[in-house]
Amino acid sequence: MSGARLTESIGTRFPDAVITTHAYRGEETVVVRHEQLHAVAEFLKLDDDSKMNFLMDLAVVDYSMFGKSPPQAFFASSGVAVRPPARIPDKNPWPGPPGTERFAVVYHFFSTTHKHRLRMVVPVDETSAEVDTVCDLWAGANWLEREAWDMFGIVFRDHPDLRRLLMYDEFEGHPLRKDYPVRRRQPLIGPVN
Amino acid sequence: MENNSTFFTSRVNEALGWARKYSIFQYPFVTACCGMEYMATACSHYDVDRFGAGLPRFSPRQADVLFVVGTISHKMAPVLKRIYDQMAEPKWVVAFGVCTCTGGFYDNYATVMGIDTILPVDVYIPGCPPRPEMVLDGLMKLQDKIQDEHSTGVRPAPEDRPDDLEMEANR
């Protein structure tokens, strides 16, 4: 089934769940509300036309600094006005971040029967950073969600064992968030340098 | 006969140094990419066995040189310190690869910027990863150091090494 028809079928089946869809660089993306995340995921896994038996990846993106990185002050002292180069033009531009929410949980699906991929983006608000788990559908989601909790602080409801995966238990904070400074160390032993 | 006894002890010490430097039992504490070059050094092409250091002992109690190979993260650091503490004297530490020397280019929340912040290091082998020839050069420098320590009797005293850092209670 072609990608566009796949997103259409999700749209017809869950009209109030889908916020938007697009196909940037040939990749079908569907943005879904987090309340219906589990229902849509289950549909994608079990429906014969999508048959997404693989949950390839679960990533989280923190959109709080999107387009807002501090301006490069390299030439500020010289007084020379240096314009940054123009962006490489894009014939089919990307619609932009999936919403005003801070986080977006991004699921990548793949089907071995139909050989098609789909990206499902679930915007998550900062104040209530909770979504449903999909561990009951794909066993691999267990560790992927643990890593998302560890690195970003997204809580997955009904996860059997939500604890840190890559960082040690005494670590405070969620390192991949944009407000965590890259060099802030919390060593267990040794100096903080 | 003071000269004679000094002569004998120093000769015995030198012989001991010679024996120790040519029978190094390494504990390869392999974590990352440098482990591949460590494997290459230990295998038949760049044989490290011809230096007498060919037998890795996978227990710290039986080893005398701790090769720290690869990046040490803050999660791994207490484990490394514990392994080092479990080794019996005389022991030496080789920092293999630039991640162990200074932290490499992983200057972030997760990496120890140089294991000499937690252990006393004897030989630093930089490189990312170092070529096996560099590793063998480092090993030969370690052997010279071992020989010198025994010949001259000077070993950096524990007070000269970085302070024993307090580990938080039993991990």
Place this chain on the structure above:
Amino acid sequence: MPIDPTTEVETADAASAPAAESPKPATREMLLNIGPAHPAMHGIVRIVTKLDGEQVKEVDVEIGYLHRGFEKMSEQVDYNGVMPYTDRLNYVSSFINNAGYCMAVEKLLGISVPLRCEYIRVIVSEISRIADHLTSVGATAMELGAFTVFLYMIKAREYLWDLLEQVTGARLTVSYCRVGGIKADLPDEFAAGCIAAFAKTREVIAESEGLLKRNRIFTDRMMGTGVISTEDAISYGITGPFLRATGCDYDVRKDCPYSVYDRLDFDVPVGTAGDNMDRFLVRMEEMEQSMRIVEAALKDLPDGAVMTHPGTGRHIPAAEMVDLGKVGNIGAIADGCAVPGPTLEGAGRERLHTISTDNKRVALPAKENVYGNIEGLMQQFKLIMHGHGIRAPEGEVYEAVEGANGELGFYVVSDGEPNAYRVRVRPPCFAIMSALPLLLVGDMVADIVPTFGSVNMIGGELDR
């Protein structure tokens, strides 16, 4: 689940033993910690097992001991600066990571690379894959006692690393790919070197097969241990040789072809039983198939050097020219033509258009142009200077390549700045390690060694 060390297990006999006989003592399960520092050569991981005698009852795997913050660092440096970090993901087959990342960024930019560059990427990827499988199989064999096989395979790996060094300049962490192309063209004697190295590699593989394939000890330890079914493997997200050994033939190179894999003819070995022996056999066969791919690619390799603009003027080594120019001695270099030094061999002006895209906003110009004319200098400036660089359009992209362990995916999000906004790696062995409890429970302690060996866990990729 974290293992609770205080549960007790009572043997069945204790309750039902007749009063006349002495009752069997209640046994307790033993907690065995195969700790982060362990003899297996694969990487640091902590496997906490609960044993009932020799049988493994419960397993909890703790990873993260090599977490080096790849994803955080890739937000601090520009697009090409991420290349050395990607090398050190799956460090045994480092070019495949380079290629995957570059392909993802090129997809985001919407540019394509010349055909010769695609072929060279395929060739170097497959050589890296062979090196990875040699290391994996060799290490597994060594842990089961076959030290000779390990030495033979590392010897074969040295021949391949010699080849890689001729091409890329480095043995292990190559950083050979660039966004928009590769660093330099293949050296002239590469094809001959390849044939010689492959002949020796094939000898080594044949010897190792002879030593292991029908060896009673090896087969007894590997057959029937670490079994996983296809449904379980897919549910965990396992791909690569691990999945193919269970019977599913998903290979990214065949099913979602990228680069020039659709023009090359090769087979994908598929196993049946999903145990350690099948994984061993799949990897051995994949090495042969990879060599087949490289030989086919070398035959089809489009032409390389074409002299478009022969440099006129006196040839001056580039370093000298720069030094003279810096002190203002323009008169001495006005009629000169820069000749780049030996480190830029293969990336000269006449070859650059075959190995790198001609999009001026992405790829660096030839050094002769940088030193020779103002356009080259400006292009170099606009790409190198801090605050400038490749400015990808806003967007997100996911690109998957077939790594040595399975599908290696890169999800890159850009916000138009010179640095990437988010780079996420989908590590193939992450899924396999999450299924490790399933693989180990039910087997004996001694089976942990071959199973963990056949997982081919690479710490750099697992923990990033």
